[in-house]
Amino acid sequence: MEAVVDEDVCTKWSETLRVYHTTSCELENELQDGHDLGLSEFEVLKILSRSCGKHGGKAKMKELEAEMYLSQSALSRTVTRLEKDGLVTRATCDFDRRAMFLMLTPAGQERYTAAEPTYRAVLRRQLA
Amino acid sequence: MEAVVDEDVCTKWSETLRVYHTTSCELENELQDGHDLGLSEFEVLKILSRSCGKHGGKAKMKELEAEMYLSQSALSRTVTRLEKDGLVTRATCDFDRRAMFLMLTPAGQERYTAAEPTYRAVLRRQLA
């Protein structure tokens, strides 16, 4: 009984590992080779692009952090890289000068639009 | 039609991400805090412990590499850490002096036996 549960749980875990590693590895490679984007960076662009329609192209760091599996420090550096590449701009919030707004630049929007089909194709290939 | 497939694929991916991150994070923490083992290191002990019954306690690096989602170099260093902690010993193979055998030490077996219930408990909690 207990042993049966353990076996189920183990196969579910190993299946999760397999899917996660193969998919994230392929995503990483294809996004890097084809669009010079790491997976974390793509994910930030994706969230920004999504929230652009809703909030006038802005998103706070804290909102991003909540939607990603990334520590606050790692997110900060990811955004730094995106900013250095001109894909995103930081802007301080007038009402709370601790907070930062993020905005996609036109180049960032363009890069995301170009990369998104690649992303979608990998997911299909691995998960369909 | 196509859109439906994409949506399925996306939810499947985000679910995989969620399960992977929460579970591996908790595994990492509990194994580290409770048994001073990283997840990769535990995984090596697990495979060695399993193959002990079958092959007299030996396993080749290449066999480990094939069973883990880890590069050759990362595996090499993981084994180095385990060796430094006295949980594993390396031995050159007499028939192919390029290859390395790995063996669990008694301390390694003991550490694994102690850690395995923790590992199993996390998997149950997260995946059951």
Place this chain on the structure above:
DNA sequence: GAAACTTACATGCACGTGCATTGGATGTCA
């Protein structure tokens, strides 16, 4: 209004990982 506390983001640091390379051992073919 001052002091203590909390929140948001950035940064120093240590660590694990992957890629590329190296060094040594084995296999192959003329």
Place this chain on the structure above:
DNA sequence: TGACATCCAATGCACGTGCATGTAAGTTTC
């Protein structure tokens, strides 16, 4: 046998990550 390709494991290096901390701004308590 000798030359060349292949294979195995280790290592230099760059990079992304998390933890702990720093800095600045906002909030609470008296």
